[in-house]
Amino acid sequence: MKFRKLLALLPSLFVLREVSAHCPLCTGAVVAGAVGAKYLGLDVTILGIFVGAFAISLGLWISRKIKNYFKYQNTLIVTSSFFLTIIPSLAFIDDMTYISLLSKTFFVNKLLIGSIIGALITLLSYRLHNYIKLKHGKVLFPYQGVVLTLLLLILSSIPVYFIFK
Secondary structure, eight states, X not given: OHHHHHHHHGGGGGSOOOOOSHHHHHHHHHHHHXXXXXXXXXXXXXXXXXXXXXXXXXXXXXXXXXXXXXXXXXXHHHHHHXXXXXXXXXXXXXXXXXXXXXXXXXXXXHHHHHHXXXXXXXHHHHHHHHHHHHHHSSOSSTTHHHXXXXXXXXXXXXXXXXXXX
């Protein structure tokens, strides 16, 4: 049955346009990381890191493709992409943890924590990639944006794995 569904998608491969920027590749790589984290049975927080990175990557990709009509349009698109991806997901995953802060205990959703971490890491890697391009006048190696994003996401997932283990 699954083979028939995959076979039905085969004609769509011949009408796809070529990928012309690193953001679609970065988005696809982050989705692959999220699927891999879920497949390996890792904590929901690590899955959230990759889901948050996906939401931000998707927003950055879309904001680059749309013509600017007003000030802060790109920021609005990126934040909307994040919230429209994460908020509906929170209804399906109710894995909670507690955080003690100033002698008070707060219960927070692990997916939300991970997605905020992933979003911040993705924005950091995007800025780092642009800084390197500006500083050197070119990209230092092929797929630099994808490599930086995935490397920083994986490095940030390691301490999260040991914290929520």
